[in-house]
Amino acid sequence: MEVSSVTTKTAANTNESLASLAGMYRDELVNHILPFWLNHSKDEQNGGYFTCLDRYGNVYDTDKFMWLQGRGVWCFSYMYNNVEQKQEWLEMALHGANFMEKYGRDQEGNWYFSLTAEGKPLVQPYNIFSDCFATMAFASLDKASPNDRYKQLAVDTFENILRRRHNWKGIYNKAVPGTRSLKNFSLPMILCNLSLEMEHVIGKERVDSFIPEVIHEVMDVFYQPQLGLILENVNEDGSFADCFEGRVLNPGHAIEAMWFIMDLGKRMNDEALIRKACNIMLDTLEYGWDKEYEGIFYFMDVQGHPTQQLEWDQKLWWVHVEALVALAKGYALTGDERCSQWFLKVHEYTWNHFKDKEYDEWFGYLNRRGEVLLDLKGGKWKGCFHIPRSLYQVWKTLDGLKS
Amino acid sequence: MEVSSVTTKTAANTNESLASLAGMYRDELVNHILPFWLNHSKDEQNGGYFTCLDRYGNVYDTDKFMWLQGRGVWCFSYMYNNVEQKQEWLEMALHGANFMEKYGRDQEGNWYFSLTAEGKPLVQPYNIFSDCFATMAFASLDKASPNDRYKQLAVDTFENILRRRHNWKGIYNKAVPGTRSLKNFSLPMILCNLSLEMEHVIGKERVDSFIPEVIHEVMDVFYQPQLGLILENVNEDGSFADCFEGRVLNPGHAIEAMWFIMDLGKRMNDEALIRKACNIMLDTLEYGWDKEYEGIFYFMDVQGHPTQQLEWDQKLWWVHVEALVALAKGYALTGDERCSQWFLKVHEYTWNHFKDKEYDEWFGYLNRRGEVLLDLKGGKWKGCFHIPRSLYQVWKTLDGLKS
Numbered sequence: 003m004e005v006s007s008v009t010t011k012t013a014a015n016t017n018e019s020l021a022s023l024a025g026m027y028r029d030e031l032v033n034h035i036l037p038f039w040l041n042h043s044k045d046e047q048n049g050g051y052f053t054c055l056d057r058y059g060n061v062y063d064t065d066k067f068m069w070l071q072g073r074g075v076w077c078f079s080y081m082y083n084n085v086e087q088k089q090e091w092l093e094m095a096l097h098g099a100n101f102m103e104k105y106g107r108d109q110e111g112n113w114y115f116s117l118t119a120e121g122k123p124l125v126q127p128y129n130i131f132s133d134c135f136a137t138m139a140f141a142s143l144d145k146a147s148p149n150d151r152y153k154q155l156a157v158d159t160f161e162n163i164l165r166r167r168h169n170w171k172g173i174y175n176k177a178v179p180g181t182r183s184l185k186n187f188s189l190p191m192i193l194c195n196l197s198l199e200m201e202h203v204i205g206k207e208r209v210d211s212f213i214p215e216v217i218h219e220v221m222d223v224f225y226q227p228q229l230g231l232i233l234e235n236v237n238e239d240g241s242f243a244d245c246f247e248g249r250v251l252n253p254g255h256a257i258e259a260m261w262f263i264m265d266l267g268k269r270m271n272d273e274a275l276i277r278k279a280c281n282i283m284l285d286t287l288e289y290g291w292d293k294e295y296e297g298i299f300y301f302m303d304v305q306g307h308p309t310q311q312l313e314w315d316q317k318l319w320w321v322h323v324e325a326l327v328a329l330a331k332g333y334a335l336t337g338d339e340r341c342s343q344w345f346l347k348v349h350e351y352t353w354n355h356f357k358d359k360e361y362d363e364w365f366g367y368l369n370r371r372g373e374v375l376l377d378l379k380g381g382k383w384k385g386c387f388h389i390p391r392s393l394y395q396v397w398k399t400l401d402g403l404k405s
Numbered sequence: 406m407e408v409s410s411v412t413t414k415t416a417a418n419t420n421e422s423l424a425s426l427a428g429m430y431r432d433e434l435v436n437h438i439l440p441f442w443l444n445h446s447k448d449e450q451n452g453g454y455f456t457c458l459d460r461y462g463n464v465y466d467t468d469k470f471m472w473l474q475g476r477g478v479w480c481f482s483y484m485y486n487n488v489e490q491k492q493e494w495l496e497m498a499l500h501g502a503n504f505m506e507k508y509g510r511d512q513e514g515n516w517y518f519s520l521t522a523e524g525k526p527l528v529q530p531y532n533i534f535s536d537c538f539a540t541m542a543f544a545s546l547d548k549a550s551p552n553d554r555y556k557q558l559a560v561d562t563f564e565n566i567l568r569r570r571h572n573w574k575g576i577y578n579k580a581v582p583g584t585r586s587l588k589n590f591s592l593p594m595i596l597c598n599l600s601l602e603m604e605h606v607i608g609k610e611r612v613d614s615f616i617p618e619v620i621h622e623v624m625d626v627f628y629q630p631q632l633g634l635i636l637e638n639v640n641e642d643g644s645f646a647d648c649f650e651g652r653v654l655n656p657g658h659a660i661e662a663m664w665f666i667m668d669l670g671k672r673m674n675d676e677a678l679i680r681k682a683c684n685i686m687l688d689t690l691e692y693g694w695d696k697e698y699e700g701i702f703y704f705m706d707v708q709g710h711p712t713q714q715l716e717w718d719q720k721l722w723w724v725h726v727e728a729l730v731a732l733a734k735g736y737a738l739t740g741d742e743r744c745s746q747w748f749l750k751v752h753e754y755t756w757n758h759f760k761d762k763e764y765d766e767w768f769g770y771l772n773r774r775g776e777v778l779l780d781l782k783g784g785k786w787k788g789c790f791h792i793p794r795s796l797y798q799v800w801k802t803l804d805g806l807k808s
């Protein structure tokens with residue numbers, strides 16, 4: 003047998019074995035994750051979603067965190083748009099959107115960070131990511147249930163984000179101006195994804211005009227060639243900042259960004275960009291993988307110093323499911339066998355440790371050893387978002403491998 | 406043998422066995438902890454202290470965090486005032502104080518949160534505890550090396566704290582006014598201790614005028630009789646707030662506060678207050694003790710819900726050494742055998758897990774199992790403070806048990 007045919011056969015086998023997993027991702031999404039939120043998260047009295055849900059789905063805190071309200075609306079709209087036009091999914095999205103529209107913004111149109119169950123503002127709009135997820139929510143809902151009000155809300159919020167993007171902390175910024183100006187990776191990374199979500203509202207041309215800057219920021223500014231890693235914070239000129247914020251690596255964040263970039267690469271037919279993103283993703287995974295207990299670390303110091311994050315060695319749900327998306331896409335787009343090998347390794351770790359074998363939805367927070375640290379299914383930061391989005395992305399990507 | 410004589414004999418034995426430990430606390434303080442900071446922490450070039458020191462004492466980050474600058478000045482002054490008038494200790498205190506005086510405050514006299522190594526302001530004075538530790542620093546230094554400038558700095562900062570005390574977050578407060586006004590325990594707790602530190606500057610009468618309010622805040626407002634615990638945050642009217650902030654217990658914080666209260670009780674000859682503080686301390690310790698792996702948890706939810714703090718199950722140095730102080734004082738002041746039993750248990754855990762057997766100074770952050778999580782000896786929050794202060798307090802308290 004010739005070498006090339008062995009390779010072809012191996013690739014065919016890999017395709018087949020990965021594609022055979024597609025069904026379990028679909029099943030988990032449709033039969034276990036979305037029903038959990040439908041059954042437990044709806045606040046029938048006040049509107050909006052409860053997100054602080056214990057292992058069994060009981061509400062243990064009633065505050066409404068705007069990140070998760072927006073993400074929930076986005077998720078149910080997205081599934082309605084992309085999986086099946088189920089009426090209960092659309093109703094669930096509208097249920098959250100009505101609450102958001104009614105109570106979510108201050109006088110200037112900025113989105114609060116959190117509200118009480120009844121919708122009274124609790125925490126000021128200090129955090130621009132509430133606005134990012136609100137934009138995603140209303141853009142996606144407008145696809146499911148077209149409405150000029152939703153369009154306008156998405157556009158207004160998007161423009162507001164762009165206006166605030168270079169000084170988004172505003173009055174809440176604690177850094178003394180002029181001493182050490184750091185740029186943070188989170189906003190350019192999210193804008194990558196956000197502009198695509200907004201395409202049907204703002205048009206292809208406007209989206210295309212954003213993409214080069216976003217790609218430049220992520221791949222040239224935050225990516226540090228001498229390290230081979232993407233940092234969370236760099237100096238204004240893109241150089242390495244030797245301080246806690248400058249040294250920190252968040253492997254999950256960088257890995258997640260790489261599938262956004264691969265999506266952009268695919269859109270632009272830019273194979274070199276896809277390959278670069280795929281390599282950075284694999285290098286980050288290699289670097290961030292816990293060789294002793296498996297799983298991906300939450301935070302690391304790229305010089306090996308102690309992190310300021312005490313939770314650095316914990317294993318978080320979103321890190322692992324985003325890695326699965328990146329690996330599946332990396333494999334589908336490049337055929338790189340390192341992606342399929344890593345996919346199977348991360349797949350096994352993730353399903354064995356995060357999925358609750360007795361009750362629906364997955365655990366979010368494990369200790370370094372992979373034991374459950376907090377048995378919540380939802381909280382202040384974990385809602386109906388990363389798991390369903392990733393299950394959908396992996397399902398569709400693996401499905402696409404079928405010949 | 407009569408019961409009373411057995412009791413007396415037991416008490417005498419307990420006194421003796423605890424008193425026999427005094428020497429190891431003194432030795433650790435004088436021969437291992439203070440020398441570590443003297444040898445590694447001094448920034449000879451710019452002044453002030455480096456506090457980010459790795460296991461061996463090497464500097465891994467050069468930022469100057471004002472909490473720890475102030476605490477270092479306080480510590481070396483205090484040891485000079487109370488242990489021995491060693492010239493190098495006074496010089497070390499002056500070394501930090503000069504840097505603080507030169508660079509530490511903004512135009513309004515508020516203390517920055519952090520500075521660069523050279524003294525340029527990095528993070529704004531958003532945190533009033535920088536001011537608290539600066540007050541302690543200059544009050545204590547003024548005892549060691551009397552100087553009107555130090556007195557004035559201590560008084561000005563103290564008055565500034567009192568002025569800001571009811572709205573100390575000022576412009577950095579993210580809570581929307583009027584929705585959920587919580588009171589936080591940290592400031593009244595520190596004022597307990599701070600007023601005593603200021604006595605030689607502001608006079609006994611002024612100190613006495615503060616004490617009743619501080620005791621009332623801690624023992625009546627933050628102490629919740631139906632729980633038997635001291636909470637970190639309560640509603641303005643002192644009632645329980647059913648939200649993440651309202652449900653959180655920080656056992657170490659409450660235990661530390663109880664020895665401050667016992668000190669006040671001793672000052673006022675108030676035995677009932679001492680006994681109440683001692684009982685709350687023991688109840689908190691019982692509640693916060695990890696029955697599976699030993700050690701005291703960092704955070705807990707008093708309703709048993711998941712905490713928002715991911716580091717909730719970690720074992721921190723300051724929690725354990727402050728518990729030793731509280732237990733030693735509790736025993737010395739009340740003779741309650743539960744204190745001596747707990748003291749021996751916490752003593753064993755602390756020395757076995759936190760003390761680095763190979764190099765000077767102690768580890769600060771252990772995981773739930775008591776394994777080293779970060780092997781730093783100093784960082785952004787750990788400096789020359791809790792360990793030396795506690796070693797001193799335990800040494801002196803146990804020494805006082807000698808008949």
